[in-house]
Amino acid sequence: MTGWLPHPVSPFGWQGITIWLGALATLAIFSFLFRENRVYRFAEHTLLGLGIGFGIATTITDIIIPKWWTPLTEGWSGRHWGVVTLCLVELVLGLMWYGLYHRKTVWLSRIVMGLAIGAGAGVAFKAEINDKLPQIIASFKSPYVPAREVTMFNNTTSNIVFVVVMLCVLSYFFFSVEQKHAALRASSRVGRIFLMLTFGVFFSNAIMTRMSVFIERVWFLLTEWLRIGPGG
Amino acid sequence: MRWYERLQRIDNRVLYVILAVAVAVPVFARLRLPIPPTTETLGAYDAVEAVPPGRLVMVQSTWDAGTIGECEGQCRAVVEHLMRRGQPFVIWTSNPASPPFYNRIIEETARRHGRIYGRDWVDFGYKVPGGAMAFGVQAMARDFPGYMKSDVRGTPVSRLPALARVRNANDFDLIITIGYNPIGEFIQFVQAVYGTKVVFGIAAINSTTTYSYIDSKQIVGMLVGARGGAEYEVLVDRAGRGVQIIMAQSFGHLLIVALVVMANIAALAQRRAERRRSG
Numbered sequence: 001m002t003g004w005l006p007h008p009v010s011p012f013g014w015q016g017i018t019i020w021l022g023a024l025a026t027l028a029i030f031s032f033l034f035r036e037n038r039v040y041r042f043a044e045h046t047l048l049g050l051g052i053g054f055g056i057a058t059t060i061t062d063i064i065i066p067k068w069w070t071p072l073t074e075g076w077s078g079r080h081w082g083v084v085t086l087c088l089v090e091l092v093l094g095l096m097w098y099g100l101y102h103r104k105t106v107w108l109s110r111i112v113m114g115l116a117i118g119a120g121a122g123v124a125f126k127a128e129i130n131d132k133l134p135q136i137i138a139s140f141k142s143p144y145v146p147a148r149e150v151t152m153f154n155n156t157t158s159n160i161v162f163v164v165v166m167l168c169v170l171s172y173f174f175f176s177v178e179q180k181h182a183a184l185r186a187s188s189r190v191g192r193i194f195l196m197l198t199f200g201v202f203f204s205n206a207i208m209t210r211m212s213v214f215i216e217r218v219w220f221l222l223t224e225w226l227r228i229g230p231g232g
Numbered sequence: 233m234r235w236y237e238r239l240q241r242i243d244n245r246v247l248y249v250i251l252a253v254a255v256a257v258p259v260f261a262r263l264r265l266p267i268p269p270t271t272e273t274l275g276a277y278d279a280v281e282a283v284p285p286g287r288l289v290m291v292q293s294t295w296d297a298g299t300i301g302e303c304e305g306q307c308r309a310v311v312e313h314l315m316r317r318g319q320p321f322v323i324w325t326s327n328p329a330s331p332p333f334y335n336r337i338i339e340e341t342a343r344r345h346g347r348i349y350g351r352d353w354v355d356f357g358y359k360v361p362g363g364a365m366a367f368g369v370q371a372m373a374r375d376f377p378g379y380m381k382s383d384v385r386g387t388p389v390s391r392l393p394a395l396a397r398v399r400n401a402n403d404f405d406l407i408i409t410i411g412y413n414p415i416g417e418f419i420q421f422v423q424a425v426y427g428t429k430v431v432f433g434i435a436a437i438n439s440t441t442t443y444s445y446i447d448s449k450q451i452v453g454m455l456v457g458a459r460g461g462a463e464y465e466v467l468v469d470r471a472g473r474g475v476q477i478i479m480a481q482s483f484g485h486l487l488i489v490a491l492v493v494m495a496n497i498a499a500l501a502q503r504r505a506e507r508r509r510s511g
Contacts, residue, residue: 004260033248051329058328062358066381123366130424131416131450138448152271153447202440205457207488208481209302209437212458215255215480216301216473222259229259 006226023225026217139166165194236505239498247491254487255480263479272446273463275453276431279406280313287405288398289314289321292418294362294411296329299435305461305474306433307410308337313468315345315352320394324356324380326365327411331357331384351393357384369417373401373426401426408433410455414442419450433460 011020028043068087075083093115099108141159150156171184172191179185222228233241257263269277283289291310295303311334314321323338325331338353347353359380360368372379376398377389389395397403401422409415410433423430429452432442436457445451455464458481461474 034245055328058358059361062328063361120366123370127366127417127420130420134424134448134450135444138444198440202437205436205438205440208457208459208485209435211255211481211484212301212436212477213298214251214301215458215477215484216304218252218255219259219476219480222256 004228006228008226009224019224023221026221030217165191169194234502234505236498236501239494240502251484251487254483257483258476258479265479265482267462267466267475267478269463269467270456270459272443272454272456273460273467275446275451276310276408276433276455276460277313277453277464277467279429279431279452280310280317280319280408283317283319283405285318286320288394288403289319290404290407291321291323291334292407292409292411292415293323293325293330293334294327294409294413294415296327296333299412300333300473301477302412302435302457303410303433303461304333304337305458305465305472305477306455307334307461308341308472309461309464309468309470309474310408310410310433310455311337311341312470313464315341315347316468318345318347318352320352322354322356322395324359326358326360326362326368326415328358330411331355350387354392354394355384356380365415365417366421369415370421373422376400376403401428404428406431411435413438414445419445423450431455 009019010016025043025047028039029047031037032040068090071083072087075081075087093112096108096112099105139162141154141162143156143160143163145154145156145159168187168191170191171187172195174184174188179188280289291314293303293307295307313319323334325334335355338355341347342349342352349355360372368379377395380389382388383392389398406429407418407422408431409418412435414432414434418430422428430450431453432445432451433455434442434457436459439454439456442451442454446454455461458474458477462471462478463474465471465474
């Protein structure tokens with residue numbers, strides 16, 4: 001019977017402290033549902049501070065030290081001047097970003113910004129081709145699929161629906177001419193309905209995700225903190 | 233105030249409490265609803281089954297405290313499947329907050345199956361910042377040992393038995409990413425270039441636009457939120473967090489549907505009453 005009554009985990013010992021902190025932080029964040037309050041704001045700022053601090057610390061220990069400091073020091077002691085030069089160039093380029101904070105040195109940041117934008121655009125170009133081209137090719141579907149080739153995603157009904165929806169939605173976004181023709185107007189209107197259906201799916205998936213997060217916290221409070229339930 | 237007005241002005245806080253009670257029902261009543269696997273989850277399961285014994289799998293995990301509800305079940309089921317089959321895998325992250333979460337699962341599962349670190353799995357920890365994924369994934373795919381250098385324990389890649397013959401992305405048969413967002417870089421720079429199969433484990437909120445990747449065969453499977461995790465847990469016959477959440481979620485969804493129907497009935501009744509009043 002005790003399993004069905006709240007008997008919170010002891011706040012002593014590492015596990016107990018962790019669970020109690022987690023429970024209090026969860027309740028502090030949930031208190032926003034009642035109204036904006038100081039406890040919520042304290043929890044929010046603590047979370048932000050912890051997140052940023054943790055992010056900075058791990059960037060130093062897991063990225064800057066192994067990817068820059070260690071090669072630099074090892075290169076220096078091993079007299080690998082190529083590696084040392086590369087590390088120093090990286091340092092100079094990295095420091096140039098901070099030119100942004102003074103109007104006399106802002107031109108330095110523009111150089112690295114240009115380099116970053118150029119490299120980013122090049123990578124994005126390659127990424128978009130590799131990402132979208134197979135999807136465009138896959139959108140050329142046959143409206144008839146022989147019985148022996150039928151799969152979940154490739155069958156006559158699905159392909160016809162796919163082609164109709166795609167053409168209707170494309171016609172909705174066709175702004176090159178005024179949509180005066182009856183056929184274009186009709187397909188555009190149907191396309192809008194399909195878009196609304198898609199937004200409905202987006203919204204329901206958003207609810208599903210938010211719900212999972214909420215459920216996990218409710219279950220944590222009930223089963224791990226208050227230890228309610230058959231296993232409690 | 234009439235009933236239809238009262239129904240449309242229920243305090244939000246009352247609804248939150250009712251929702252909390254609804255999702256807590258499965259804690260008290262051990263209910264089991266059927267969870268049939270969807271095609272996308274089966275695709276993920278079959279992809280792991282198709283990896284030849286001894287071949288490497290890469291798991292990339294970005295979930296953390298904020299997405300336990302969606303991704304923990306997925307991670308637990310995938311790790312269970314890999315370890316049960318004795319499939320060696322490497323795991324790394326682009327989110328520094330993720331390692332404590334996935335390590336807890338891996339260590340618990342490894343103990344149960346008697347798996348050994350270095351031979352059955354290798355953890356590289358936080359290797360690529362989220363903002364540099366495009367460059368990091370390309371470098372890793374081209375020269376895995378050269379980019380990773382050493383694992384979280386400081387052991388060089390060359391001394392890890394699981395990675396003895398690894399050179400580039402061709403040496404991985406499957407890549408599984410688990411996190412809130414789909415990591416498109418694995419499609420753009422690994423699947424498209426090396427042909428390595430990719431499976432996404434993502435939050436349901438991001439799944440709507442990701443289905444097209446299954447259709448174009450750029451990914452072979454997908455785990456959609458807690459539902460995907462629950463389905464995979466059923467497939468590996470080890471019900472856990474995913475199944476628990478999906479049970480509670482069913483009650484939450486029923487409540488939301490009931491509230492939407494009630495609100496619409498009230499709105500229609502109000503409209504009819506106003507029409508009657510005006511003439």
